[in-house]
Amino acid sequence: MKLRCLCVLPGEHFGEEFGKINLMRKVPALRDGDFYLAESIAIMIYLAEKFETPDFWYPTDIRQRARVNEYLSWQHQGIRTHSSKVFWLRVMIPMVMGVEVPKEKMDAALEDLNSSLKLIEEKFLDDRPFIAGDQVSLADIVAIVEIMQPVGSGLDVFQGRLKLSAWRDRVQAAIGKELFDEAHQAILGAQENVKLLDPTVLQASKSKILRYFM
Amino acid sequence: MELYLDLISPPCRSVYLFATAVGIPFEFKLVELLEGKQYSEEFGKLNIVRKIPVLKDGSFILTESTAILMYLVQKCSSAVADHWFPANLQQRARVNEYLSWQHLNLRTHCAKVFLLKTLYPFAMGSEVPKEKMDAALDDMKQSLDLLEEKFLLDKPFILGDNISLADLVAVVELMQPLGSGVNSLESRPRLMAWKERVKKKLGEELFDQAHQKLLEAKGLQQEIQNSPHLQKLQPVFVKLFR
Numbered sequence: 495m496k497l498r499c500l501c502v503l504p505g506e507h508f509g510e511e512f513g514k515i516n517l518m519r520k521v522p523a524l525r526d527g528d529f530y531l532a533e534s535i536a537i538m539i540y541l542a543e544k545f546e547t548p549d550f551w552y553p554t555d556i557r558q559r560a561r562v563n564e565y566l567s568w569q570h571q572g573i574r575t576h577s578s579k580v581f582w583l584r585v586m587i588p589m590v591m592g593v594e595v596p597k598e599k600m601d602a603a604l605e606d607l608n609s610s611l612k613l614i615e616e617k618f619l620d621d622r623p624f625i626a627g628d629q630v631s632l633a634d635i636v637a638i639v640e641i642m643q644p645v646g647s648g649l650d651v652f653q654g655r656l657k658l659s660a661w662r663d664r665v666q667a668a669i670g671k672e673l674f675d676e677a678h679q680a681i682l683g684a685q686e687n688v689k690l691l692d693p694t695v696l697q698a699s700k701s702k703i704l705r706y707f708m
Numbered sequence: 709m710e711l712y713l714d715l716i717s718p719p720c721r722s723v724y725l726f727a728t729a730v731g732i733p734f735e736f737k738l739v740e741l742l743e744g745k746q747y748s749e750e751f752g753k754l755n756i757v758r759k760i761p762v763l764k765d766g767s768f769i770l771t772e773s774t775a776i777l778m779y780l781v782q783k784c785s786s787a788v789a790d791h792w793f794p795a796n797l798q799q800r801a802r803v804n805e806y807l808s809w810q811h812l813n814l815r816t817h818c819a820k821v822f823l824l825k826t827l828y829p830f831a832m833g834s835e836v837p838k839e840k841m842d843a844a845l846d847d848m849k850q851s852l853d854l855l856e857e858k859f860l861l862d863k864p865f866i867l868g869d870n871i872s873l874a875d876l877v878a879v880v881e882l883m884q885p886l887g888s889g890v891n892s893l894e895s896r897p898r899l900m901a902w903k904e905r906v907k908k909k910l911g912e913e914l915f916d917q918a919h920q921k922l923l924e925a926k927g928l929q930q931e932i933q934n935s936p937h938l939q940k941l942q943p944v945f946v947k948l949f950r
Contacts, residue, residue, distance in 0.1 A: 531805055564775040602947075
């Protein structure tokens, strides 16, 4: 299976060709022969099962699997929404779209993010090294990438959160630091890179974006 | 096995319908949302996230309806027919794809329409502003369009010939706006026909019984307004609408 990278921001995902791959015009999208699949969670599970990856990624043990599924389900509304919002309110909306973000909106978004991170520490990690238990799983990967999003906006959410920091280090070690850093290069460079973006790209979706985030 | 539920909640209905339809024995433990029981100290010990449904199987506690559904399939594999959550990788991926997509799409938008109609006036102390309601209805419309055009198309069910967890989770969310007087199925004959097929597969009586609390809630908005239990939760509800 080949990895084909497409750059989302310049609008490639609105092209006709991509529309055939994913009607919802979102990434990631997978194409395996004539099988098309959207939704990162579905894609990760498909890959884990198709390539028979080591059991710990998506354990066959019923309770451990349930713990992974529980996190993968909760995280959509539980953290993804909030971490994404913080990124848009801190970077995309003020820096690319040139729109000022009211203080109450930012404060509310940060409050939600903080509540989510607290829940991750207290419920999903608790006293375990990883979400499912002793070993890393898909849940930890899905968690860490969302948490890195506000970090890319210049907000160090790991500061003052010892449990979360220690878990991050473990996840990095489990994935491989080099790979982790490579994968996060774009988001960590976001504040610089967005200065190079053409603001007109988002103009068409401006009212929708503002309505959604503000 | 215990299931902590309130059938006014769509994810509770999907778990209830599945377990009952396939014959998995469980004890129904009511957590009355309109009385704010999810905020009780007792419930907090069961689930710190303070949401339902919750499954308790011996000492094992599990939250999140989609995780619970998959747990039940795995645990009771001999009682659950393959079509619910197929072993075939690509078909299973289709179910996972829908279950993932629906959280922030159909579920969020149908729930928003319902909450704006029933909870907004109580939480915010005024009627819903027209633009807000219109925006929510527009979002719901887009999700319903995608349900029809990407997930269902002209197939009898989302996966094809037979019902799966995807149809179950979709139908309970789609029903929610009806509890607030908004007909999500209006002018959508394809979805109406699909809903009837899903209902038949689950059992018509069971489907109606599961949706009774939602549909018979006369003046839900009034009930919320008058509820003494919910008064102190008003600041919590405000957060839903900011």
